[in-house]
Amino acid sequence: MKALKYLAAIGALGALLAGPALAEYPERPVTLVIPYGPGGATDIGVRALSGPLGKIMPQPLLVVNRTGAGGATGSVSVANADPDGYTMLAARVGSHTVNPAMKATLPYTLDDFVFVGVFEINPVVCAVSESSDIKSIEDLVNKAKENPGTVSFSSSGVGSMLQLAGAMVLNAFGLEDPLDNATHIPLKGGGEAATAVLAGTATFICTNSSALSSFVANGQLRPILVTTPERLDGFDAPTAAELGHPELEQLVGWTGIAGPKGLPEEVSAKWRDWLKQATADKTFVEQMTKRGSVIRLMDPEESQEFINNQYETFKKLVDELDMRIEG
Amino acid sequence: MSFLDSLSLGFGLVAHWQSLAALFCGIVVGVFAGAIPGISATMAVALTLPFTFALPPIYGILLLLGVYKGGIFGGSIPAILIKTPGTPASSATVLDGYPMAEQGKAGKALGMALYASCTADLISNLALILFAGWLASFALSFGPPEFFTLILFSLTIIAGVSGASLLKGLISACLGLLLATVGLDLVYGTERFVFGDPNLMGGLNFIAVLIGLFAIPEIISFIWNPDDSHDKVRSLGQHHVTFAEYKRSFKTIVRGSLIGVFLGSIPGIGAAPSAFLSYSEARRNSPRKANFGKGEIEGVAAAEAGNNGVAGATLIPLLALGVPGDVITAIIIGAFMIHGLQPGPMMFMTNADIIYALFIGLMVSSVLLLLVGSVAIRLFRFIADIPRSLLFPSVLVLCVFGVYAVNNSVFDVVVMFLMGWLGYFMLRVRMPAAPFLIAFILGPLLEDNFRQAMLMSGGNFEILFRGPITWFFWTVSVISIVALVRNELRERRSRFAEEPA
Amino acid sequence: MPRLHRNIWLGLIVMLFALALAFVLIPVGVSSPRSVRSIVLSPILWPTIIAWMIFIGGGLLVGQQLLGRREPDHLDEWANPRHGAWFRLAALAVLMAGYYLAIAYIGMVWASALAFLVLTLIIRSRYRITALIVAFALPLFTYAFFYHVAGVPIPQGEFIRLP
Structure with missing residues (x-):
């Protein structure tokens, strides 16, 4: 850890020295690191954004995947990079609020990053298999209460939003000790997690609507809850607020762009402009909406506040349920 | 809408020069990308994805499928020529392909790889078209307990690739299992053998281990005894595959294709295990068993049939259920969705024309692969003529670039170098590398599925015997282990009878 | 060195490594959370199984060699390298x-x-x-x-x- 701090300090010093010399950012191509693999929700969203973004930016944008450890490998590589604006990160709910809230030994914290904007919000939907006799969230919680251990939920791994979401929903609807009374089944990736519910390995799943939309449209999965303030097109399920739990609205997926701590104000301002133009691109918005995302650009302050709020909510829940990852 | 209506509508969609051009471009890109170490078929598909946004859905998806199929075949080119598998799926091709190249039969090996790939591709596509619905419902009955038993059975492959000493093969496999545990624990998210280094948190990169284990030891061996005199043998690469050889391997190719179809239709297994399983089955059934691993053309055919047989079949869960079988199909699902298409049972009703157009396109792709592949082989065969004192330094440089590009990590280069020395050590003590690799792929699957099953049952072992599928795999595992031990004993006895030591 | 010895050496090294793994590397490198409910789910179980399999493998290799069931002799392609x-x-x-x-x-x-x-x-x-x-x-x-x-x-x- 000490070495990391030194590195960070040297990096910050480097930024101070390089600061005034920065002619006109960007002078060379900018690398945008996606901390998840190709084909995932983050990857597709960011690559779709990189289309219009690449046209606006005066230098090419290089989008690269750096996969591993639930987004930690890619995130830490950006946290340790020079804060010169040439290495940026596509931050995601899993890597930047859930994982930091759950894992104390993570090699980075939220403070190591400066957000230039959150551009995509993914509503969260909970669903069960169509063949299951569970018709509502009430049925689900009752089943878990009556026969502890028979209800399970799938996730894309420890420290993913899916894990937290499952526990949070059960907890909100009155299941005590959701970790003991329901079983969390971690799988490798979001696609596998949805398939597990389809195949009957797990009882339910709470994840981004985009990951479930085709299964719901095909009548393979039955949605039982959405966490948006209003009902969601294509998902015939009540909202959390309708069921008396508006606090679950905190449970949303998001993607944003962040740089390492010490990012010059000038770079941040440039990115804000670029994001503003790129997210206004018609085809981009159309593509993302088709996939079930909501395109909403937050400015840096709003993003930071939104992320901090979500982090605090998650952290409280983690402490309450003792979900902390040790070691 | 009747079958014929859909078919003719589909034909209407696909019968344009644009769709042929899309497929053709895809295959060309795939073959060349796959031939570069470090650019896996997955990466090639991911890189092509943005180009499909602007195309009409059918062209876009055909383009991606072309890249996918081309990439899986392309990986076999460097596997045969420089012992550096371009994609994980072609690591089984190394086992006999590289020895063949060493004997100056590179042209033959490449030719057989191509023919086996195309045949398997065709069979796989036919299986997709004819049995998609049936295989898909079968695939969904695979939960963690079924996977666990399937993988347990697949681990018996290790015996087939252990070479002279089964014991050393097993030790090698255990080392592979061990290295695969590095990273974060699946169930608790705690660290295993990470020692505080964030680079290790994500585990060891598969490609880095793969290239480190196969290509780098080759370089080190050459350094041990640098000698250009081999060149004359190597450069005699002008042999072609004869029809007799193809005919002899045909049964193996069909068997490999069927293994590929079976494993491909089950989500989450991928092409590499299929190639190894096909290889080990071919060896078990071949009268020329002893020649496997020393340049047996049937071995190349088996490996390539096994991995290309997967390509069409992974579309079965994708189209019939909307479930991605591997990372590549996950990307292809993304492409569907960007065009507003939702793969799954409903798509057969709402967009049957597109599905049939895809089917037709796939059949055409097997033929195109044959054409593009033959040209590519001619272009790449010159690699066999490069003097080794220049070839090996080039391979080193290419490997460094390639391994870096996989995950944009210089740390992976270190992993590759270290694995290279381990691989060299194993070479010197005659410990086979292939079991290591198989264990490295299958080990995490075995452990994860075991623990997922235990989570499901609350620690009750009975779940591992639920249903006919688990019983089937338990039975065949036991049978193959018994057969193995008996074979081993018999061979030993006959060896002692021949040369009493 | 005759071949016979080489396999014995290898077996011994492998056994030694397995012991180091079981008694040093695993306790230090693999953390086991206190919330582990049953031994079959523990992160330590799998690496420990592997360590003992390696140990047994090494042991068998030595045993095989000592019992005289050596592998068939190969031409040693490593012999006579160029100088240096x-x-x-x-x-x-x-x-x-x-x-x-x-x-x-x-x-x-x-x-x-x-x-x-x-x-x-x-x-x-x-x-x-x-x-x-x-x-x-x-x-x-x-x-x-x-x-x-x-x-x-x-x-x-x-x-x-x-x-």
Whole structure:
């Protein structure tokens, strides 16, 4: 850890020295690191954004995947990079609020990053298999209460939003000790997690609507809850607020762009402009909406506040349920 | 809408020069990308994805499928020529392909790889078209307990690739299992053998281990005894595959294709295990068993049939259920969705024309692969003529670039170098590398599925015997282990009878 | 050294490694959370099983050799290398370490060119002029491909930045 701090300090010093010399950012191509693999929700969203973004930016944008450890490998590589604006990160709910809230030994914290904007919000939907006799969230919680251990939920791994979401929903609807009374089944990736519910390995799943939309449209999965303030097109399920739990609205997926701590104000301002133009691109918005995302650009302050709020909510829940990852 | 209506509508969609051009471009890109170490078929598909946004859905998806199929075949080119598998799926091709190249039969090996790939591709596509619905419902009955038993059975492959000493093969496999545990624990998210280094948190990169284990030891061996005199043998690469050889391997190719179809239709297994399983089955059934691993053309055919047989079949869960079988199909699902298409049972009703157009396109792709592949082989065969004192330094440089590009990590280069020395050590003590690799792929699957099953049952072992599928795999595992031990004993006895030591 | 001994040595090394794994590496490197409910779910279980399998494997290897069931003898293709083989191996190890370190300073392209040249020197290739050309052409070409076609940001140092 000490070495990391030194590195960070040297990096910050480097930024101070390089600061005034920065002619006109960007002078060379900018690398945008996606901390998840190709084909995932983050990857597709960011690559779709990189289309219009690449046209606006005066230098090419290089989008690269750096996969591993639930987004930690890619995130830490950006946290340790020079804060010169040439290495940026596509931050995601899993890597930047859930994982930091759950894992104390993570090699980075939220403070190591400066957000230039959150551009995509993914509503969260909970669903069960169509063949299951569970018709509502009430049925689900009752089943878990009556026969502890028979209800399970799938996730894309420890420290993913899916894990937290499952526990949070059960907890909100009155299941005590959701970790003991329901079983969390971690799988490798979001696609596998949805398939597990389809195949009957797990009882339910709470994840981004985009990951479930085709299964719901095909009548393979039955949605039982959405966490948006209003009902969601294509998902015939009540909202959390309708069921008396508006606090679950905190449970949303998001993607944003962040740089390492010490990012010059000038770079941040440039990115804000670029994001503003790129997210206004018609085809981009159309593509993302088709996939079930909501395109909403937050400015840096709003993003930071939104992320901090979500982090605090998650952290409280983690402490309450003792979900902390040790070691 | 009747079958014929859909078919003719589909034909209407696909019968344009644009769709042929899309497929053709895809295959060309795939073959060349796959031939570069470090650019896996997955990466090639991911890189092509943005180009499909602007195309009409059918062209876009055909383009991606072309890249996918081309990439899986392309990986076999460097596997045969420089012992550096371009994609994980072609690591089984190394086992006999590289020895063949060493004997100056590179042209033959490449030719057989191509023919086996195309045949398997065709069979796989036919299986997709004819049995998609049936295989898909079968695939969904695979939960963690079924996977666990399937993988347990697949681990018996290790015996087939252990070479002279089964014991050393097993030790090698255990080392592979061990290295695969590095990273974060699946169930608790705690660290295993990470020692505080964030680079290790994500585990060891598969490609880095793969290239480190196969290509780098080759370089080190050459350094041990640098000698250009081999060149004359190597450069005699002008042999072609004869029809007799193809005919002899045909049964193996069909068997490999069927293994590929079976494993491909089950989500989450991928092409590499299929190639190894096909290889080990071919060896078990071949009268020329002893020649496997020393340049047996049937071995190349088996490996390539096994991995290309997967390509069409992974579309079965994708189209019939909307479930991605591997990372590549996950990307292809993304492409569907960007065009507003939702793969799954409903798509057969709402967009049957597109599905049939895809089917037709796939059949055409097997033929195109044959054409593009033959040209590519001619272009790449010159690699066999490069003097080794220049070839090996080039391979080193290419490997460094390639391994870096996989995950944009210089740390992976270190992993590759270290694995290279381990691989060299194993070479010197005659410990086979292939079991290591198989264990490295299958080990995490075995452990994860075991623990997922235990989570499901609350620690009750009975779940591992639920249903006919688990019983089937338990039975065949036991049978193959018994057969193995008996074979081993018999061979030993006959060896002692021949040369009493 | 006769072959017989080599396998015994190997078996002993493997056994020793397995013991180190079971008693040092696993306790230090694998953390087991206190919330583990049953032993079958513990993160330690699997590595421990592997460690003991390796131990047994090593033991069997030694046993097999001692009982005289040695593997059939091969022609040793490692015998009679060109003079200075061990020196060349050491040089290659140093080269690899240097290659890795150089990437951080002068970038991957120039580090590769240097590594190529040094390697051909170690091998003492007959094709000197070609080596010199390839040493620069290959990394440059590969760089151009990865950076401009595949969009992979190949690391560059401050020394002669490429477009």
